[in-house]
Amino acid sequence: MKRNKIVNSFLLLTGMFMMASCSKSFLSPKPIGESLESNYYSTPAEAYAGLVAAYAPSQVTYTGSYCSQEGLANAASDECYSGGASTNDQVTWTAMNDMDLLTPAQMPSALWTVNFQGVEASNLILSKLDGAGLDDATLKRYTGEAKFLRAYYYFHLVRWFGHVPLITSQMTLDEIYATGQSSKDSVYAQIEKDLSEAIPDLPAKVPASENGRATQGAATALLGKVYLYDKKYTQAATELAKVNGTPGGTSQYGYHLLDNYGDIFTQKFNAESIFEIQHTQTQNYGDWSGGTATGNMYAVMCGPRNYTFKSAPAPTIVTGWGFTPISYDLYDAMVKNGKYDPRYPYTIYNIDSMANAGLCAYSATDFSVGFPYSGYNVAKFAPLQEWKGTGGDPYLNYGVDYIEIRLADTYLMEAEALVQGSGDKSRAQALLDAVRKRVGLGSVPVTMDAIKNERQLELATEGHRFFDLVRWGDADKVLNHMEKGYSKNFKVGKNEILPIPLNELTNTKLIQNPGY
Numbered sequence: 385m386k387r388n389k390i391v392n393s394f395l396l397l398t399g400m401f402m403m404a405s406c407s408k409s410f411l412s413p414k415p416i417g418e419s420l421e422s423n424y425y426s427t428p429a430e431a432y433a434g435l436v437a438a439y440a441p442s443q444v445t446y447t448g449s450y451c452s453q454e455g456l457a458n459a460a461s462d463e464c465y466s467g468g469a470s471t472n473d474q475v476t477w478t479a480m481n482d483m484d485l486l487t488p489a490q491m492p493s494a495l496w497t498v499n500f501q502g503v504e505a506s507n508l509i510l511s512k513l514d515g516a517g518l519d520d521a522t523l524k525r526y527t528g529e530a531k532f533l534r535a536y537y538y539f540h541l542v543r544w545f546g547h548v549p550l551i552t553s554q555m556t557l558d559e560i561y562a563t564g565q566s567s568k569d570s571v572y573a574q575i576e577k578d579l580s581e582a583i584p585d586l587p588a589k590v591p592a593s594e595n596g597r598a599t600q601g602a603a604t605a606l607l608g609k610v611y612l613y614d615k616k617y618t619q620a621a622t623e624l625a626k627v628n629g630t631p632g633g634t635s636q637y638g639y640h641l642l643d644n645y646g647d648i649f650t651q652k653f654n655a656e657s658i659f660e661i662q663h664t665q666t667q668n669y670g671d672w673s674g675g676t677a678t679g680n681m682y683a684v685m686c687g688p689r690n691y692t693f694k695s696a697p698a699p700t701i702v703t704g705w706g707f708t709p710i711s712y713d714l715y716d717a718m719v720k721n722g723k724y725d726p727r728y729p730y731t732i733y734n735i736d737s738m739a740n741a742g743l744c745a746y747s748a749t750d751f752s753v754g755f756p757y758s759g760y761n762v763a764k765f766a767p768l769q770e771w772k773g774t775g776g777d778p779y780l781n782y783g784v785d786y787i788e789i790r791l792a793d794t795y796l797m798e799a800e801a802l803v804q805g806s807g808d809k810s811r812a813q814a815l816l817d818a819v820r821k822r823v824g825l826g827s828v829p830v831t832m833d834a835i836k837n838e839r840q841l842e843l844a845t846e847g848h849r850f851f852d853l854v855r856w857g858d859a860d861k862v863l864n865h866m867e868k869g870y871s872k873n874f875k876v877g878k879n880e881i882l883p884i885p886l887n888e889l890t891n892t893k894l895i896q897n898p899g900y
Contacts, residue, residue, distance in 0.1 A: 425512035425515065425516050426515060426516060427516060427517060428516060428518055430516065431512065431517075432526075434505075434508065434512060435509055435526050435530065437505045437509070438502065438505040438506045438508075438509050438530055438533050439596070440678070441498045441501045441505065442502060442536065442537075443661060443662060443663060443664075444498045444678055445678065445679065446494070446780075447497065447675070447677070448493075449492060449494045450474065450476070450494065450681065450682075451497075451498050452680070453495065454765070454786055454845075454846060454847030455682040455708055455765075455847075456476075456477065457849070457851065458850075459480040459481050459708050460480040460850040460872070461863075462711055462713045462849065462853070462862050462866055462872070463710065463714040463845055463849050464714070464762070465708070465709055465757070465758070465870075466478045466480060466482075466707065466708065467686075467706050467757065468706055469689065469705070473705075473707075475490050476491055476492045479491055480492070481872060482872065482873055483872055483874050483878075483879045486882065486900070487883060487900065488883040488885060488886035488889070488900055489886045491882050492882075493886075493887070493888075495545075495882070496545065496885050497885075499538075499540045499541045500537070500541070502533060502537035503537045504551075506530045506531070506534035506537065507551065507553055509526070510531070510534075511553065511554045513526055513527055524585040525585055525586065527582075527585060528581075528583070528585030528598070529586065529598045531578040531579070531581055531582040532603045533598070534552070534578055535574075535579045535582070535610075538571055538578075539606070539610055539613075541571070542568055542572065542575070544882050545881055545884060545897065546568055546880070546897060547566065547567060547568060547571075547895075547897070548565055548571060549564065549565055550566035550570055560892075561891060561892055562893060563892075563893065564893040564894065564895070565895065572610065572613075572614045579603050579606055579607040579610065582603050583600050583603045586598055587599055588600050588601070588637060589637065592653070595652075595660070595662070596661075598659075601627055601635075601658055602658050602659040602789065604623050604624075604626050604627050605627045605789045606659065607623045608620045608621075608622075608623035608626075608627065608801075609789070609794075609797060611623060612800065612801055613851075615804075617801045617802075617804045617805025618805050618807070620805075621798055627639065628794055628798055628815065631795065631811070631815045631817070631818040632814070632817075632821065635791075638655065639655060639656060639791045640655050640656070640791070641791055641795075641819075641822045642654060642822075643822070645726065645822065645823050646729070648790065649730060649763075649764045652785050653785075655791075656790045656791045657787045658790055658791060658794065659787075660785050660786070660788065661787075663679050663782065663783055663784055664678055664679050664781065665679060665772065665773045665783030666781070667679050667776065668773075668775035668781065669781055670780060677780055679773055679782050679783065680771075680784040680785070680786065681782070683765050683768075683782035683784045684702070684704045684767050684779045685704060685707040685708070686704060686705075686707050686708050686762040686765055687701055687704015687705065687706075687766060688701075688703070688704055688706055688746035688747075689706035689748075690703060690747040691704065691735075691746045692745045694742060695742070695743045698738045698743035698744035699735075699738075699744075700769055701767050702769055703746075706757075708762055709757050709758050709760060709761055709762075710758055710845070711756075711867065712758055712867035713866050714731075714732070714760075714840075714844055714845075715732065717837075717844075718731065718841060718844070725823075726824050727841055727842065729763070731762075732761070732763055734760055735759060735760070737759070756870065764845055765784055767779075767782055768784075771784045786847075788847075792819050792842050793839075793842075793843055793846075793848070795816075795818060796815070796838055796839050796842065798811075798812070799812040799813075799815040799816050799835055800812075802815075803830060803831070803835065809830065812830045816830045819838060836856065836858075839852060859876075859879070875899065877899065878897075878899030878900070883897055883900035884897055884900075
């Protein structure tokens with residue numbers, strides 16, 4: 385009998401993710417080797433190692449296939465094209481770009497695998513904590529972190545796949561095979577329950593040595609975001625207000641907007657970062673035949689192909705693979721009547737014009753392969769020399785972090801919740817104004833159209849746009865009517881979610897998503 389990926393995660397060994405974990409912070413304990421689940425988690429040290437294992441899937445960017453969540457979401461949105469050397473370079477990325485090609489066999493299956501491994505690791509540590517000899521305060525904190533993580537992974541799963549199996553305890557293999565999908569409402573209810581229970585047991589802040597661990601602010605922000613996606617606008621606004629505090633000021637958790645927009649993407653764990661995924665440049669990953677990469681492989685993917693630096697002011701980046709070039713639509717959104725949005729230079733770099741000026745050289749994707757190559761590249765995750773790996777294959781081990789939730793995002797989400805839920809319009813205006821003021825822009829009346837526009841400009845290429853378009857009901861009119869007559873072939877009632885990977889349907893009760 386062929387085991388699927390949920391079943392494989394059931395057999396997860398404690399040491400697997402610890403040896404793949406990253407950075408010099410709490411996510412870098414010394415590997416303890418492989419220990420069977422049945423005789424592990426009996427001491428505080430083993431409980432801590434199990435908690436690390438529950439965090440680790442959030443860092444994975446490659447495990448049999450590429451699963452960079454921000455990169456794949458960019459390819460699906462109107463902000464980028466899939467790119468690469470050709471449409472056959474990475475067929476799953478091409479399928480995200482041209483949704484006519486999305487099939488159960490041609491889709492990023494690791495999005496399912498990795499997130500369910502995170503669910504399993506979270507369930508496992510929750511089932512073992514009581515017997516690990518922890519003091520009460522540590523027990524509460526670890527329990528809160530595990531519930532936060534289970535909610536985090538399920539939020540990714542429900543957004544990508546819709547109806548998914550809802551598993552909240554350890555199961556036997558027979559039980560897993562017999563588990564069907566739950567409704568989206570049930571999954572959202574469990575996510576909201578986990579986060580609500582986790583918040584009071586999490587620390588308000590963590591020391592630098594624990595950067596990356598869940599905090600009250602991160603869990604509250606995620607809960608507000610989940611409520612927004614679940615269209616519970618009053619609850620969303622309430623939770624997000626706790627995170628945001630006074631617009632333009634410093635919140636109770638110490639968050640505030642940075643003065644310089646560009647610093648967000650160069651300063652790790654800055655005051656605007658609410659939940660940040662760490663990526664290592666020291667993992668020494670280099671085995672394409674297997675294993676799990678926790679460096680940010682999206683950095684090398686989105687860099688220009690065969691790039692050679694010749695002279696400033698060309699970017700001092702390292703060569704990449706040419707994926708997710710910026711779309712003409714995003715460029716036009718950021719450049720109006722020859723005037724550049726202040727966030728443009730931190731979002732887009734024009735590699736084409738620099739090459740034409742003799743400042744660098746690169747290989748552009750041929751227009752004949754089925755999608756445009758605009759000559760513009762993603763700047764926020766560019767493969768800068770300073771983040772290049774120090775071991776293994778350096779190109780596979782970039783230490784570029786991904787800030788999954790940041791303060792400007794929560795400002796705009798709260799403003800949206802207030803507008804959608806007929807809340808305090810003056811506060812919504814102040815939140816929108818604060819985001820714009822930080823980059824030197826004046827006030828505009830707060831409306832849903834203004835908030836949508838600001839989210840695109842403020843958060844461009846950070847992996848939010850596709851999900852925003854889907855939840856707003858705008859995906860069809862935006863993705864199928866892009867510049868130069870280009871279409872992503874988005875089908876309403878189908879492409880809001882991905883197909884379930886083909887091998888997950890074998891010997892299980894899972895039912896393929898509609899239209900696939």
